[in-house]
Amino acid sequence: MADSTSDSNANEFGYRSFRLGGFNFHRDEYFVHIEWPGGGHLMPADKFLRALIRDVAWNFFYGIINFDEVFGTTNHYGTVDIFAGLYNAGYRSQNRHYTENFESGDARAVFERMLEDWTNEAFDPFAAPEETGSAFGPKRGNNSRAVQRKRVVAKRMVGLKDDSPLRSDAAGFPVNRQFLDVDQSEPELHAEPGFEDEVHAFNFFAYLSRSDVTWNPSVTAAVKDSLLCPTTEEFALPVIHGNDRIEWFLQLSDEIHWEISDRDTGAPRARAVMKPGDVAAMPADIRHQGFSPKRSMLLVWENADPGLPELYAKKKLKPNPVDF
Numbered sequence: 001m002a003d004s005t006s007d008s009n010a011n012e013f014g015y016r017s018f019r020l021g022g023f024n025f026h027r028d029e030y031f032v033h034i035e036w037p038g039g040g041h042l043m044p045a046d047k048f049l050r051a052l053i054r055d056v057a058w059n060f061f062y063g064i065i066n067f068d069e070v071f072g073t074t075n076h077y078g079t080v081d082i083f084a085g086l087y088n089a090g091y092r093s094q095n096r097h098y099t100e101n102f103e104s105g106d107a108r109a110v111f112e113r114m115l116e117d118w119t120n121e122a123f124d125p126f127a128a129p130e131e132t133g134s135a136f137g138p139k140r141g142n143n144s145r146a147v148q149r150k151r152v153v154a155k156r157m158v159g160l161k162d163d164s165p166l167r168s169d170a171a172g173f174p175v176n177r178q179f180l181d182v183d184q185s186e187p188e189l190h191a192e193p194g195f196e197d198e199v200h201a202f203n204f205f206a207y208l209s210r211s212d213v214t215w216n217p218s219v220t221a222a223v224k225d226s227l228l229c230p231t232t233e234e235f236a237l238p239v240i241h242g243n244d245r246i247e248w249f250l251q252l253s254d255e256i257h258w259e260i261s262d263r264d265t266g267a268p269r270a271r272a273v274m275k276p277g278d279v280a281a282m283p284a285d286i287r288h289q290g291f292s293p294k295r296s297m298l299l300v301w302e303n304a305d306p307g308l309p310e311l312y313a314k315k316k317l318k319p320n321p322v323d324f
């Protein structure tokens, strides 16, 4: 696939253009422009970069990442579809949608270069809008520290020996401005001799209060395919996620408003306002976008079993885990 991608020299605004198969991407001071055989689309640069950084950091995540109502990616876990209009009822009804399948590594490499080149020094696409600068204007430097940030993926649990570390002031993770009231004390541990590396506990709320990113579920504890992925949220989820499995949500603090639609057509299905203690099982056949008026804590429980998408696609499993 090496010859299906190319990068151009910088344009008048200082930004390079990128080609991936039939897709061409370029940006100007305000917008990202996407062109494909038979169509074109644009997105505000900040919105595009916020979606792009998550698609890259999550390695295309579970199922569908809609950057907006038109453009996005579908993960096939090894390959990825890049699409325009595929899950848009209007595009589909006029047969105007366009999709290409790529090796995931090839697509991600182009996306990584685009993210690096198009993110200005003042802008952190993972940060809340109140905590970062502008994505707009001609090219000004870069923000490699932000765009190359590694997603937390614990092997067993954060804070265990040889695993992802806990967060602290010294490690560059101060308590967020909106979580200053969160108790920072840590639990006492009294392990039997020989079990010091096996028995573990930490202050989960304190850990989350020190998250420097938003809408970025990190794997903080894993038991086989069961992944506990807490995240702090503020403003709007920058992607519209199309599920290929059920996701459980537990609202730990504050409030998130979810807009839930049919995964394939985008037809509205529900609104859910989740308050502390609320639990939701987001069905396997929906897309959703969350809005958090104030920074909040959300626990996402993912089942990483690679067999699940096919079981749902073939309707061997119901898209909802519970009937009331």
Ligand SMILES: [Fe+2]
Pocket (backbone or CB within 6 Å): 241, 242, 243, 247, 282, 288
């Ligand atoms: Fe989701």
